[in-house]
Amino acid sequence: MAITSALGKRRLATVLNYDDARASAKRQLPAAIFDYVDGGAEDEVTLRRNVQGFRDLAFEPHGATWVEKPDLSTNLLGLELSMPILTAPCGGMRLVHPHGDLGIAAAASKAGIAHVATSASGYTLEEIAETPGQQWFQAYKFSSQDAMRSLIRRAKAAGFEGLVATIDTSVSGNREKDFRNGFSYNMSINLSNVFRMAPKMISRPGWVYRFMRDGMPFVLPNTADLTVDGKPMELTEMIRTGKESHSPSWDDIAWMRANWDGPLIIKGILSTSDARTAVKLGVDGIIVSNHGGRQLDGVPASIAVLPQIVEAVGDDVTVILDSGIRRGSDVLKALALGAKAVMVGRLPAWGLAVDGEAGVSHVLETTRTEMVRTMRLLGCSSIQDLDPSWLSQQSRAGAVAR
Numbered sequence: 161m162a163i164t165s166a167l168g169k170r171r172l173a174t175v176l177n178y179d180d181a182r183a184s185a186k187r188q189l190p191a192a193i194f195d196y197v198d199g200g201a202e203d204e205v206t207l208r209r210n211v212q213g214f215r216d217l218a219f220e221p222h223g224a225t226w227v228e229k230p231d232l233s234t235n236l237l238g239l240e241l242s243m244p245i246l247t248a249p250c251g252g253m254r255l256v257h258p259h260g261d262l263g264i265a266a267a268a269s270k271a272g273i274a275h276v277a278t279s280a281s282g283y284t285l286e287e288i289a290e291t292p293g294q295q296w297f298q299a300y301k302f303s304s305q306d307a308m309r310s311l312i313r314r315a316k317a318a319g320f321e322g323l324v325a326t327i328d329t330s331v332s333g334n335r336e337k338d339f340r341n342g343f344s345y346n347m348s349i350n351l352s353n354v355f356r357m358a359p360k361m362i363s364r365p366g367w368v369y370r371f372m373r374d375g376m377p378f379v380l381p382n383t384a385d386l387t388v389d390g391k392p393m394e395l396t397e398m399i400r401t402g403k404e405s406h407s408p409s410w411d412d413i414a415w416m417r418a419n420w421d422g423p424l425i426i427k428g429i430l431s432t433s434d435a436r437t438a439v440k441l442g443v444d445g446i447i448v449s450n451h452g453g454r455q456l457d458g459v460p461a462s463i464a465v466l467p468q469i470v471e472a473v474g475d476d477v478t479v480i481l482d483s484g485i486r487r488g489s490d491v492l493k494a495l496a497l498g499a500k501a502v503m504v505g506r507l508p509a510w511g512l513a514v515d516g517e518a519g520v521s522h523v524l525e526t527t528r529t530e531m532v533r534t535m536r537l538l539g540c541s542s543i544q545d546l547d548p549s550w551l552s553q554q555s556r557a558g559a560v561a562r
């Protein structure tokens with residue numbers, strides 16, 4: 161373990177930004193796991209748009225203003241955040257590193273931010289809730305209303321503060337890399353799978369060692385009591401298309417509103433009409449998100465539709481954004497266009513791959529450092545002051561038209 165963490169420290173020393181973390185993760189992970197995290201749906205048009213959308217926005221600094229210590233803190237629907245970031249719900253993280261969801265939640269807590277636990281976690285939601293810190297729970301339907309309701313009742317009992325309903329995953333997106341890599345098969349350890357996967361795993365002995373010591377966890381333990389045969393679903397089973405939606409319907413969301421007292425947040429909003437429907441149902445927040453380009457390819461970048469959605473809902477709900485955040489400056493651009501906070505998915509996943517929980521802490525602190533420096537260069541002393549005047553008009557028009 162000591163050797164692992166000494167190696168991890170050395171690896172982290174070379175990680176200055178998202179691209180470094182991704183490159184280092186690529187060296188750690190078997191190709192199938194790397195592609196599962198990195199990839200998007202079909203031609204990855206939306207995946208690329210997400211990143212490009214931020215690059216097309218240009219800052220307009222308010223020059224000659226000395227800012228010593230910009231204030232990044234905020235209150236988000238009852239969460240006290242030291243910076244306006246949450247770690248996004250991401251399935252399959254225990255395949256990336258045995259620390260998995262627990263490591264991400266612990267690093268988020270140490271950074272003074274909040275974690276959103278996915279239904280598709282590698283640990284049970286009760287185990288994740290035991291990690292100290294502020295957490296929301298993200299509910300999937302897993303093809304059955306009873307399954308979803310049971311998960312939500314458990315999340316309430318476990319003490320999650322907010323409930324997130326993801327509406328863009330009726331079926332899993334068409335991620336062709338996953339199909340090529342064998343994620344369309346049942347991943348359980350049987351002889352044929354061992355022969356198929358072994359050549360790809362052999363070049364990643366550290367990952368194989370950790371994965372085997374962890375008991376080769378391919379399943380979704382939250383689903384253990386929810387399936388017909390009582391066995392937990394496999395992650396790969398979710399990726400294959402089902403007969404019923406994995407996402408809650410608007411009726412399900414109305415049920416959630418009636419049965420969940422804390423903040424209710426809808427994830428996967430990309431249109432003003434869905435945003436208005438969510439408001440009518442009495443939700444507290446919406447997450448403008450295209451699932452990191454992993455679901456419907458061809459939809460716009462989240463950042464491109466953010467301004468119109470913010471305008472449509474006004475102050476009726478709290479708007480959060482995810483998809484495409486790679487740097488602290490991206491966070492500030494999203495805030496300038498009206499988001500109150502952002503979520504990051506792949507960024508902590510790469511940190512996790514590089515050195516478990518310590519790696520997640522590293523990428524979160526790097527992002528904080530980037531935000532502080534950018535705020536100082538902008539001449540902006542508090543994130544509460546960010547508005548469209550910090551972005552050049554010309555670049556905004558270009559990004560939104562994309």
Ligand SMILES: Cc1cc2nc3c(=O)[nH]c(=O)nc-3n(C[C@H](O)[C@H](O)[C@H](O)COP(=O)(O)O)c2cc1C
Nearest residue numbers: 197248249250251278326451452483484504505506
């Ligand atoms: C490997 C992986 C697994 C994901 N699993 C889930 C999930 O279980 N539930 C969910 O609502 N979103 C899931 N997402 C989407 C993220 O919550 C988030 O919307 C997305 O990663 C944001 O884009 P970014 O990766 O560019 O930051 C997943 C994303 C990744 C990369």
